[in-house]
Amino acid sequence: MINMKKIIIIIGLVLVLVVAGIFLISELTPKPTREKVFFTDNPSDWVYESPTDPAEVVVDTYLATEGSLKTLKSQQDYFTSEGLTSFFYQGMYKGEEFDSEYLPADFFNKTRGMGLSEKRALADELVAMSIGHEFDPHDGIINGFVLAREEEGRFVFYIFVDEDWKRELEFTNILWANDFRGKISQRPFDFSSGQNGVYIDKIENIGWYEASARRGGIVIGEISQSSLVALMRGDEQDITYMMVR
């Protein structure tokens, strides 16, 4: 007579072993490499309407760099396995230099005696140009941004400008050099790609940031090689650009 009890025990054990086996195989089997869903290499995906203000468009630096970038005003800190690399920004609006936002010179006279919040409110009205990753493409303020991104061990630079930029500047060139005292490359900005009122271009194969001290960078704006050389000479130029160094 077959011992039912033994059969049940054996079946039970087998079941347990089978389930365990399936589980083990499932865990040990290398899973097919999952395509990235959140992070994307397409710059257009990084540009979207701000969730809090439909008129605003943001460049999502977290998305673009997989969280490797810390953006400060006038500075980006990029963290890689090699260490820290920082990029520094500044601009010129019609011949006058500024850090991240351009305010007309008489702003300080106008705001004499005002409290800070009043000054801020007036600054919002008077700013003419700004460098940063939040844009309002149609507010009349010229907006630009340069994003450093590590690709295949080197940095490439994505340049974003808005509709106001395209409309206000007579022309937009990109100039770049590892040392501005030496060879300077130049080409026009390509307005053919972009979205939400923001145009995107890209510069690669440049390594000025690897030198110390740095003498190169990228300049984007109403600038040519001759006007840059004039600036280096100390001549005043009524031009508009943004620069990363």
Add this chain to the structure above:
Amino acid sequence: MKKGEAFTLATIIKGIIVFFVIVSGWRIMADLSSTPVQYLLGNANISQFDQEMQERFNLTQQMNQNAVNSVNGLIFAVNSLAYIDTYKEEKDKVLGLFDPNVFKTPAERKKLQEPYMRSFGSVDIKPTYYDRETVFVSPSATYDEGLRELAIGTINCWLIFHDKDTENTNCYSIVFEDGYKHLPAIDKLSEKDFLSYLEKEKWNICYYLSERFKHIPKDTCANEVEDITGGSWYSIFNSENLNWEKLPDDYFTSREGQQVSICANNDGLNEVFFHADSLGNACEADTNRLSFGYKVNNFALPQEFAERSGVGGAIGYLSEEWLAAYGDPNYILFYEKFPQEEATYWEMDSYQVGFAAIIGTEIAISTLSVITMGLGRIAAPVIRPLVGVVKVGGKLVGGTVKLAGKIVPFKQQMRAAVGAVGDVFLTAIKNSARFILRRGVAADTIEEAGEIIIKETLRKRLGKEAVEELGEDSILLMKKKAAEAFGSLGDDAFDSAGRITTQGREAFGGEFSRVMQGTFKDSAEDRLIMNALKRDIPNFDSVIRDLGTTMGKEMYDATWKLLARAALNTQRTANRANNMLKHAALDMSEAERKGFLIGILRDSETMLTKMSPNELRIFLANQRKAQKLILNQETGEFILGQTGREFTDEAKKQALRELKNFVTSTDVRALVSRTERMYLSVASRGLDMTNPLMKKRHLLAMAVGVIATRLESMEAKYYPIGTNAMGLKTPYLHTATYGEFNFLDVSYSDINNFTDGIASTDQTKKVESHKELAKQFLEDYGEPGLQGMLPETNRYYLSLTKDKGWFDQDPQRFHLVSPCQTDILLEVSSCECYYDENEESGVYKTGKKYEIKDGEGKPTGIFLDYDHFDGDSTMLYSIDNEHNAIKECHPKSFVETVSFANPIYTPLCIQINPQVENFGEDNYCYHGISDFDTTFKAVVSITEVLAPFACVVFVAAPPLIPVCMAGVGMATGVSGEVLKEAAIDIPSQWPSHD
């Protein structure tokens, strides 16, 4: 009228006049006189005065403790950040990471993190993290919108987690801005409720997500939601993947509930976590190397202000009163050197400005810098017993010292000498010994480390500046000059310092070793230390004896230096005073002189009335000596002596005449009398003014000496304190220096080579030993002898992040000024530094060899090949008077135009970012955004008697030009009318931040 009646009327009238004179004179005196005089006159409550003194003393003690705790807290944070950033593997320990093959319990992880979290009093220091994106929910958002952001954050975090192959990840910090009304409603949700919401609303949520992130299809999003909520088919093995257990109850309505962090952790179950920001790296994510910083909470450099001061009023000063008395804010904290331009925001005194023009050259002992104030009192009890020690018949015999009439035995003298400074040294030595032994460092390292540490500790305690820079010639020169100037100074200590014998030092050494041995007998631990030291340091007894001798020598050297510096300080004060008087006497017009001297008297009176008794004692102890150099003790005549511009006898006579005429002139007599009474009242407080010659002309000299001493104190903050050091300056005291603490003389290139993996075996050995001791240093940081900067910190430039907004203030060399109450964030970044190497201006670049030349173009024999700064980026630096390399980093605005030809240097820096919530009148910290339209107190209050000399003083932006209205010009010789129009902007805004 009859003769009798006239007499009566006249008498009555006289009586009335006398009565009025007495009453009004009394009133005037009472009004004009200071608190002490009022008490003398019986116009005030003496017990209240006592109570005021007590309260003021208590307040001062408390303020000091707060300031010291804050400074130590900040330095601890800087040290920790530098240490962790320099040694990568340390960062892992801090973050609580573990080798995946080795599991640690939460308690074990916490233990690894503890050394990097500290408290000093109410000041807390802990790591903080920057590796998550902040998403703001606006105040006008609805409940649904707020909840949706949490949902989108959750889904995205899950996606990010899987994009990173389920590595632990910090994703978001969702911040509900002030005014968002729906937090209580969100608080009512449980984790299950939120999961249900996710499941139920997934298509709605995914619609919004896909609208924003167009590359994420809705159905992909919906599938991921199922994974999170446990709706997918394999949920039998792994149900929902959301975890709120790290969120306390009622979190969203709590104080910190406006911010919630979302992260993902693979610890077995692969879950998305919600947690409070204060939990830090709750998911133990492998944070990128530098997305990690420090936070110092409750940092404070106190400075109390009152609405009004005076008898019965609050204890405190109006800001103007403070500056009149002390010259500088209560606390100035700075890194390597104080940025000179920052002091313009409180320098209100026109005479101080004028002095810059008046005080031409100082005596040519310019190789010495850094004054010490009030340290002479430490030297005396030490030095005295060591004087005159000789050997008689092979035995050491001491000089004669009497105490209360009795001759003190030699042994007791020695004991006193050691005891005077012994505590500090012995505590430091004990700590250092424990420090070594606790780490279980190898025996041969102990000997090396121990000896060096102890010597280093002693060196630190005795004084940072090394005496070898003085050189024999300098010492002789200084001694000669000081002797000439001091004349009958008769300061025993100073005189005696030159006569300490070798035998004296030897005797000290013996006593020291005896005391040292005795010290380590108290407790079991002490005995253990002593036994370990004896075991591991061969010839321990002779080592200790040598140590004692060395210490004796060091102390001798250091004391000499302290005294020399005190002497130098006094010399400078005297010179300054003499210069002022000479200039007033000879170089100014009569009107200018009157205005100037009136201001001197007024200011000195203000200073003396406004200081607390304890501070006044310290203050007067130093300027007292200066006065001896200004006045001839016998005749009371001014000594217009060595000033760099020689007087002829005739010129001297004329100068004295002019000054004498001034003080006796009717115009100023009232002020002089008032000030004279002031000085008397100060003397009446039991403070020894020492000068018995209280004649009017001496009053001027004293007043000038008082002003000169304040100037000296204010100048002291500009003396650099060396490489890699923090300085804390308070008025009339020397700068407390938190210098570099280098255990094994490990150099920056050693450290950089070590971190780059290219260190030699020797370098590696040195750095490994140093690293262990440095870690222990961090653990014990704050104890006596263990306060200062690690050499690792020298790899960074310490920069102050200033206001950001519609107007970016350039970062600046780190400094903070009281009043300052704030939390501080510290993080490693790179700084953008302009300018370029310029040998002529004394600006050099790391990585290059330079030959340094002195002022006459002669090589000084110092070749600088400063190590590559942080191992990677070059850096600019300049050289201070003591041949320390001070890092230089100039912001963009430093260069006239930002030309493409200007290079930029990008060294590693630690950005120190005060998070001041309420900048206002009483929270300065640093000069904020200002267009310089604040008018600081600019009126010299002169009574109506002296109205013609009323001055309205404006201090304009550089060049600083003092102005007096009514045509009274100043040292610059520019006429008052012109200056009055030119003075528009007044950058004196302390203590307002902006």
